[in-house]
Amino acid sequence: MYKQKTKLRVRYSETDKMGVVYHGNYIQYFEVGRVEYMRALGVIYANLEKEGIGMPVVNININYRKPAAYDEELTIETWIERLPTSKITFYNQALGENGQVVCDAKVTLVFINDNFRPIKCPESVLDTLRSHGITH
Numbered sequence: 184m185y186k187q188k189t190k191l192r193v194r195y196s197e198t199d200k201m202g203v204v205y206h207g208n209y210i211q212y213f214e215v216g217r218v219e220y221m222r223a224l225g226v227i228y229a230n231l232e233k234e235g236i237g238m239p240v241v242n243i244n245i246n247y248r249k250p251a252a253y254d255e256e257l258t259i260e261t262w263i264e265r266l267p268t269s270k271i272t273f274y275n276q277a278l279g280e281n282g283q284v285v286c287d288a289k290v291t292l293v294f295i296n297d298n299f300r301p302i303k304c305p306e307s308v309l310d311t312l313r314s315h316g317i318t319h
Contacts, residue, residue, distance in 0.1 A: 267309070
């Protein structure tokens with residue numbers, strides 16, 4: 184299974200009064216991970232949008248495990264476990280500098296057309312995912 188690793192450094196503005204990453208910022212970190220995962224496979228979100236295909240988030244399950252502090256470098260790991268249908272589910276982990284999981288999430292998006300109606304995953308995306316070992 185292919186995993187994309189993206190490095191991010193926690194900025195001061197992303198922390199709360201307690202000096203740790205504000206919980207909502209992990210959603211943005213995981214979005215960066217998703218976009219870079221797809222880019223690494225050769226699927227560019229901007230190109231899908233030019234084809235009239237959108238991918239809004241429809242569900243997020245997130246678990247906060249340990250605090251991450253200002254200036255800490257996080258590694259965002261992103262992968263998928265199944266071929267998408269009209270939905271695609273990404274799995275994420277944010278790892279601290281010590282390698283421990285500080286946050287993890289399961290994020291589901293749906294493929295939509297210009298009229299905001301669900302559509303099947305484009306064959307080009309399925310072919311790309313299959314070529315990277317995702318078979319079920």
